[in-house]
Amino acid sequence: MFQKMTALAWKDTIIRFSSRTELLFFLILPLVFTVLLSGGVGTGQTGAGDNRIVLLVVNQDGSEPANTLIRALAASDVVRIEEEPLAEAETRFADEAAPALLVIPAGFGAAVLDGSTAVLDLRQLPNNNNANAADRAVQTAVSDISAPWIAARASLQEAEQLAPFADDAARQAYFQQAADLAAALLADEPQRVSVTQPEAALTEANTYDQAAHQSAGQLITWVFIPLLGTSALLAFERRYGTLRRLLVTPTRKATYLLGTIFGQFSTAVVQMGILVGFGIVVMGVNWGRSPAGLAIMLLTFGLSSVAFGVMMATFVKTEGQANNLSIMLGMSMALLGGCWFPIELFPPAVQTAVHVLPTTWAMQGLADLVMRGAGVAEILPEAAVLSGFAVVFFVVGIVRFRYE
Amino acid sequence: MSEPILTTKDLQKSYGDNQAVKGITFSVLRGEIFSLLGPNGAGKTTTISMLSCLLTPTGGTAVIDNHAIPQDSLAIRRIIGVVPQEIALYDELTARQNLQFWGQMYDMKGKALKQRVDEVLEQVALSDRANDRVETYSGGMKRRINIAVGLLHKPQLLFMDEPTVGIDPQSRRRILDMVRDLRDEGMTVLYTTHYMEEAEELSDRVGIIDHGRLIALGTQEELKQVVGEQETVRLNFGEGHEANGHADLFNGVDGVLAATSLDGEIVLSVKEAAAVLPAVVTRANSAGLPIRAIEIEEPNLEAVFLHLTGRALRD
Structure with a gap:
């Protein structure tokens, strides 16, 4: 049986690569799109130099809370702050020299001390992934420093009731001292429930890496489309009589289907290996954080995709239909699955709806691995969902497949 | 040349209300060329499809070398060779690659397969073009490779379904000579055609089929007596x-x-x-x-x- 499966796989491989244009889809387009959409080679965050996103900051307040916020942003792995006067910052932002500009307005510190609403002015370039990442970095910093501020403000109010401060400087000094104490106490807070995560996941949380995203997204796109093309192969065999001929040899139907799937899947594994290698060597993307997790994700993604192709074959009559449908569905599903742009750019309802697509889960799993430093345990849910897709697609495909 | 290798009894195939084969009974004797002669749409290909286990009969019985259809389909598929009416080859592969692939589907491998591929290429006189892609072949050459695939595993019984459709006279002559040679080497051939000349030239016995019924059966002399x-x-x-x-x-x-x-x-x-x-x-x-x-x-x-x-x- 294995000899026949190998023969079927080898035959399909020869047929597929008999046309040189196949190399365009197998290798050239994936590499070109990865480089173009990443903004060039060597742009991954494992590359040399500081690749953090530039965040222009204008401090019009100068209070201690404003300085605390700037220190928190400066410690971010995502953004690199550059403080500028307002005019220069606005000019650079208008020239798109930075994707985001944060203005800390006068009165910010006083509002924090009073407990009233403290307003920040964050300006972002429209439809820009880096601007979104900067927004998340600012929100993370604000969230990190808010808890000590709330505690310090409560302490300040209690102290003022006992005895008024001599002047505003004394008041601010008390607030800062209370905030520092609260931050220290929060850092040492005893935990009743302990959540353990790999070190990398903790240190690189919320990191957005354009090169890593495109390396993963383009891999999914350009592997997914040919695997959907399995439907064209099956339609071709049915239409030109080679399937009938195969079925008059002592070859079981299951052997034929398994051999065809084996061939397409093996080719996809080679393609994924090449694209991962390209991501590591040329793009500087860190694909190697969890080899076991990566293997699980790629295998489950490949299986669910080829299963989708087998299922598709039961809905098409000719290989022309199958080819057109593969490209159309493949591109749409990759786009909606967040392979080209982060799904955070989509409306919330769409973000939820696209979880019916295997590409969404594949992208989520690979992004966890390559951008958020996840390990095997973290990607198991995505791998399980992809395996579920594979089972459903295979069952529908095999039950509905017409041999005549 | 006396015992039957293939026997059908009241063999039928229906698609809903449409009865494509309406109960045909005949035997093919070992070592003979038996032709099913009839016009297009008479039921020849449907009959071959049932006998090669592609279609399940809706009535009647068929036995090949003591194996019943469709119960013993795997055993039957090892005994028979099929040359389909359409050219069922992979154009992107060379003739040799095609033959090696199909040989593997018949459980052949290694040196034995390589040797057999060389033999059949010789038999169909295409050794010199063995390493060219099939897409570069003429219609007649493709037909010959189509036949070669059916011969690879030396079947006891070869089904040839209109193997000369759409080819030039020279290639047709070559194919007819080849079929006769196969019979002379001891192979049994069930040959379908709508060309009266081919049936007359090749057949030891002929079954005339029309509208899904076998309307006459016998040697050519026996059949000609029908018209007196x-x-x-x-x-x-x-x-x-x-x-x-x-x-x-x-x-x-x-x-x-x-x-x-x-x-x-x-x-x-x-x-x-x-x-x-x-x-x-x-x-x-x-x-x-x-x-x-x-x-x-x-x-x-x-x-x-x-x-x-x-x-x-x-x-």
């Missing part, structure tokens, strides 16, 4: 005088048993050609159809078919 002493007269008219539609003109002539038009000619089935010719010529002239040539044929399978159905084979 009848002869066939072919009337050819000059250019600009179309024969189609004028067959009925001759049905009333004394001594004419049946008349039909075929390939621009009128074909008459007559008791005695010499006796009816004057009346036939008179009838043609009076209808304004100038006869250019008259051909008188001894009884043949075409006449048998015409006698049994009132139609020409290629009507």
